[in-house]
Amino acid sequence: MGAQPAVEVRDLVVRYGATTAVDGLDLDLRHGRVLALLGPNGAGKTTTVEVCEGFRSRTSGSVRVLGADPTGAPEALRARMGVMPQGGGAYPMVRVREMLDLVAACSARPLDTGWLVETLGLASCAKLPYKRLSGGQQQRLSLACAVVGRPELVFLDEPTASLDPQGRHLVWDLVRAMRADGVAVLLTTHFMQEAEALADDVVIVDHGRVVAAGSPDELTTSGAEDTMRFRAPPGMDLALLDDVLPEGHLSKEGPPGHYTVSGHIDPQVLAAVTAWCARQGVLADDVRVGRRSLEDVFLELTGRDLRS
Numbered sequence: 455m456g457a458q459p460a461v462e463v464r465d466l467v468v469r470y471g472a473t474t475a476v477d478g479l480d481l482d483l484r485h486g487r488v489l490a491l492l493g494p495n496g497a498g499k500t501t502t503v504e505v506c507e508g509f510r511s512r513t514s515g516s517v518r519v520l521g522a523d524p525t526g527a528p529e530a531l532r533a534r535m536g537v538m539p540q541g542g543g544a545y546p547m548v549r550v551r552e553m554l555d556l557v558a559a560c561s562a563r564p565l566d567t568g569w570l571v572e573t574l575g576l577a578s579c580a581k582l583p584y585k586r587l588s589g590g591q592q593q594r595l596s597l598a599c600a601v602v603g604r605p606e607l608v609f610l611d612e613p614t615a616s617l618d619p620q621g622r623h624l625v626w627d628l629v630r631a632m633r634a635d636g637v638a639v640l641l642t643t644h645f646m647q648e649a650e651a652l653a654d655d656v657v658i659v660d661h662g663r664v665v666a667a668g669s670p671d672e673l674t675t676s677g678a679e680d681t682m683r684f685r686a687p688p689g690m691d692l693a694l695l696d697d698v699l700p701e702g703h704l705s706k707e708g709p710p711g712h713y714t715v716s717g718h719i720d721p722q723v724l725a726a727v728t729a730w731c732a733r734q735g736v737l738a739d740d741v742r743v744g745r746r747s748l749e750d751v752f753l754e755l756t757g758r759d760l761r762s
């Protein structure tokens with residue numbers, strides 16, 4: 455392991471015919487860290503992860519995974535990586551515990567499968583065939599299979615997409631435990647809260663390119679000093695708001711329903727803005743001072759909503 459990165463991607467390009475899915479992407483993931491690839495549908499996240507897993511070939515660029523080229527998923531690498539694909543999948547008649555024991559049998563040093571079943575909240579369905587599991591249970595089984603072999607590096611493609619909040623927290627706890635054990639985790643998500651809660655490093659992608667990268671803290675605070683943000687119905691008359699703000703403060707809307715007040719934000723300014731909203735019969739929602747959400751970061755860089 456040592457100082458060598460778990461994943462190093464340089465100038466990755468992947469084309470499908472006329473479509474450029476990944477367009478010069480760089481990323482670095484170190485051991486004991488969680489990197490979240492965040493972006494809207496079609497941004498190139500799955501394609502990037504599949505190239506790193508060795509399941510998809512690249513058009514150009516360089517990719518090193520655990521010090522090797524992953525093309526063709528060579529045997530030596532496969533044993534050191536865990537993969538949770540989007541959608542999962544298993545033979546419909548296989549039971550949860552059987553499936554996990556089967557995958558564990560392929561590993562030299564598997565985790566205790568009973569512990570994993572408990573940890574991921576699968577004990578009540580351990581004897582059910584795969585076909586009878588809910589989407590969230592199938593997803594947790596897929597995660598269990600990805601990590602049972604004690605991988606050094608795990609790829610998780612949308613790991614909590616169909617989970618309820620309780621299931622999501624079980625998955626987050628397991629990811630945190632793996633990180634504490636020195637495992638490198640590369641996950642894709644649309645879910646900002648997931649990136650904010652789990653990731654040490656976030657890479658925001660759009661149209662196959664990196665539009666921003668850094669820790670959640672760096673991304674949400676840089677450029678957000680002396681600003682207050684809130685959400686409210688679109689089209690409020692901000693000339694009226696500017697009238698109640700101290701000199702040197704300015705408000706703007708963009709895109710519709712996203713408001714920003716710039717200038718030194720002290721308790722009086724905060725109170726003035728929320729009281730003004732109240733007088734319009736509007737509740738200022740998602741109020742943030744000196745900080746923006748990862749969604750705002752995407753919005754400000756691309757002019758579009760991350761979920762669009």
Ligand SMILES: Nc1ncnc2c1ncn2[C@@H]1O[C@H](COP(=O)(O)OP(=O)(O)OP(=O)(O)O)[C@@H](O)[C@H]1O
Pocket residue numbers: 470473474475493494495496497498499500501502
């Ligand atoms: N096998 C394929 N053949 C042709 N085009 C593809 C193929 N796989 C992906 N694409 C296209 O490449 C682009 C990137 O897709 P990709 O699945 O990597 O994005 P994503 O960010 O993972 O999206 P999502 O969040 O919806 O999973 C999209 O325009 C997609 O339509």
